[in-house]
Amino acid sequence: MSAAVHPVVAAVTDRIRERSAETRAAYLASVAEASGTAPARHRLACANLAHGFAAEPEAGKLALRGRVKPNIAIVTSYNDMLSAHKPFETYPPVLKKAVARAGGIAQVAGGVPAMCDGITQGRAGMQLSLYSRDVIAMSTAIALAHDMFDGGLFLGVCDKIVPGLLMGALSFGHLPAVFVPAGPMTSGLPNSEKAAVRQRYADGKATREELLEAEAASYHSAGTCTFYGTANSNQLLMEVLGLHLPGASFVNPGTPLRDALTRAAGERAARITRQGGEPTPIAEIVDEKAIVNACVALLASGGSTNHTLHLPAIAAAAGIQLTWDDLADLSDVVPLISRMYPNGSADVNHFHAAGGMAFFIHTLLREGLLHDDVTTIMGRGLSHYTREPVLRGGDLSWEEGPKESLDHAVLRPADRPFSAQGGLRVLRGPLGTGVIKVSAVKEEHRRVTAPAIVFDDQDDFLAAFAAGDLDGRDFVAVVRYQGPAANGMPELHKLNPALGVLQDRGQQVAIVTDGRMSGASGKVPAVIHVTPEAALGGPLSRVQDGDVITVDAVADRLDLDASLAGRVPSGRAASASEWTGTGRELFASFRRSVGAADTGASVFGAILPTGAPGEPAHDARDPRLEDSVVRTA
Structure with a gap:
């Protein structure tokens, strides 16, 4: 499946590893110190533990008293003002049931703020936007700081929310972590048409009413905005990092497949705990190779410039020193293989239909541009992510994804790209x-x-x-x-x-x-x-x-x-x-x-x-x- 790793990709990875040797070792030492042989909650005094399960039903109290069942923290960015986060309203009870089916228990550990750059554009609130990423990281740490948990489910989609959640999760690197997306809204007014109305309005050739009608037709329902900005770049990167279930990023909300993937995320979170038998702490997933994979995916997809800020910050949270020089050198050899607005007329739903993440990862692996030998929530090997989820008779399974793009105007193989260099x-x-x-x-x-x-x-x-x-x-x-x-x-x-x-x-x-x-x-x-x-x-x-x-x-x-x-x-x-x-x-x-x-x-x-x-x-x-x-x- 995978070719030998491209020499530039290998060289950049090696120099990141060498540069980060001291800081990465210090991070891993702190992770090892935080790990234990028993659930963290059993290091709590009796009064502390009683506070932690006081509101649980009797079955939950009994489970949290014992040592067998893992307790999974749910950290959510739900609010019902933002379309991308509205679907999370119903996720906690679904996830709790799924975790229970897998032999665990789950509690909502905390919420994090989720603000929208689309709403705050040009407003004073925009000055808080980037800072909110670090607030979210701190809020995540506060949620996990109770030492009640053996793993985490992290619910986030948009701009600063997912990087902040990931940075916070990495501060508890001994815990397994599964990131749970909500999916994009269905396609509305094409993004290119929306942009044309915006430009006409700026030129005095469209009214405010015409502009608002165009915007409302584009942003029209629950789910992520469909253009390829920071929110959808987040989703693509989480999948390439191996923190999503394969193929979970771009399935629309409110569909049977989306619901099945949400349940499967809860089950997977329980299974990758120590008690679940497949211990996979997030510190083992987010390493130097995984960070390079994320950089390659960003460049190959023409992703958001905001990730030139977020990826170094995420890497630093794992003790890894990533620089813009690393991104620049990778950009020289990583081809641009997708065109989604603003890089083209298609949106993420078209990308998903053209082959989506399964083909995207397959073609980059085939050209040696991604490291396959990484740890993911699905096990060892990024090749797990060349599969795509399917529902057959109500049962969720994964099958090998397409090996050819279904729409070369949107997604191309890495050996026949839109551009020989990254975006x-x-x-x-x-x-x-x-x-x-x-x-x-x-x-x-x-x-x-x-x-x-x-x-x-x-x-x-x-x-x-x-x-x-x-x-x-x-x-x-x-x-x-x-x-x-x-x-x-x-x-x-x-x-x-x-x-x-x-x-x-x-x-x-x-x-x-x-x-x-x-x-x-x-x-x-x-x-x-x-x-x-x-x-x-x-x-x-x-x-x-x-x-x-x-x-x-x-x-x-x-x-x-x-x-x-x-x-x-x-x-x-x-x-x-x-x-x-x-x-x-x-x-x-x-x-x-x-x-x-x-x-x-x-x-x-x-x-x-x-x-x-x-x-x-x-x-x-x-x-x-x-x-x-x-x-x-």
Whole structure:
């Protein structure tokens, strides 16, 4: 089935292992220390244990008193405002029954917040979005901290929720973990049509009523949004990491197969505990090879740029040091084999129908681009995931998936890809280091040289667009002071329609920012996550209007035809209101302690790699005071 591992994939894996030797060993030592020969609950004092089962029926109390039955924690991101998480409303009783059938018991251990970037776009709440990932990780740890559990079921789908759940689960690496998806909503208004209405609205050619009707026709029911953004990238990566059941990621909610997979997840969680006979702690699943597999899958699928933040943070939670250089080197050899919006017109339902995860993993294994010799919740070998689930007479089983794509416009074999290289590139130069998603950018737009127009806020850009100040000129928009330490690194997705209008008029345009542009980064070249960020004195803070910038996604360069020597940071002075209201005042400690983008933008600490030879190293100043992110007028 699997070919010999590609030499670059092997080399990147080896250097990650060597780089991470000390931190990984420390992590595994902590996991070993937390492990025991008996259920953790039996190390609790009697009063502690009695609190843990006080609300259980008599049968549950008896089970939790004993040593035979594993107790599975359910950690859920359910809320009924968000379509992707609405299906989780009914999951806990279903999972409890499934765990019981497998000889265990389950308790809802806690809930985690789940916010939606789609709702908070352009709003103050977006400044909490990236921070919420680390809050979710901490919330997960709190749920598991009662020492009542022998394994976990983690219910999450969207942007920061799944990475946060995984980071929290990894802090209890001695416990088995099964991640339980909810599936995408059925296809509504095609994403390309929705984007066209957005662009017409930005150009003043569609009304608000027309725009709202298009949005409602696209986002229309329970389930994940169907475009290939961060939420669906999460699902694909969880399956490639071996934390989902095979083929579980993209089955629609409310279908018999979805329901059967949910029950099977509960049963599997019980069986991979020590008491269940197949002990599979998550620390054994998420290792260096698994992290590389996730990187390869992200690149091959043209996945969300947000994972250039999440994957280093997830890796760090397992004691593994992943860098953007690793992603860049993998991107040179990993082909782009899927086209889903915004990289094409199809959505994840079309991807699933074309062969889905079973074919996607099969073709990458066949070309030696994935490690097969990894541990998964199904056992040893990623080849378990070339199978797909089927219902026959009400019974769930797995059969070998397709060995050919059923739609080459959506999913192709790795030896006949859409592009020989992956969908993400890392650009470097005197302005710092940033990421660009090129899978949706036409080749003629992958190199832009134009004067800079500098903005300190996305609303300033939109005001300039509305006033016609950006018409008829080529430019590179520099939108700065949007990094993790400045204001939480909000997505700037609202800028895409306006930039698309200008590009369609024949202007050469690009954007360079220390903020994010969302998992739906589109056709306009966008160099994002630029580090060091402006608020910490990075080069973007010294760029001026008229400086000529080159965005070159072919040569992987981010260049400036001007000298920054002697310039001091400039920009609009920040007001206190930027950090108050909508709960932002509660996150001052996050702004002071958050790490750099290329180490995961996490508050948990990270090892900062030095810059490449001849490139600026990371600004090592520690933003321990709020004043450190106040801009000078």
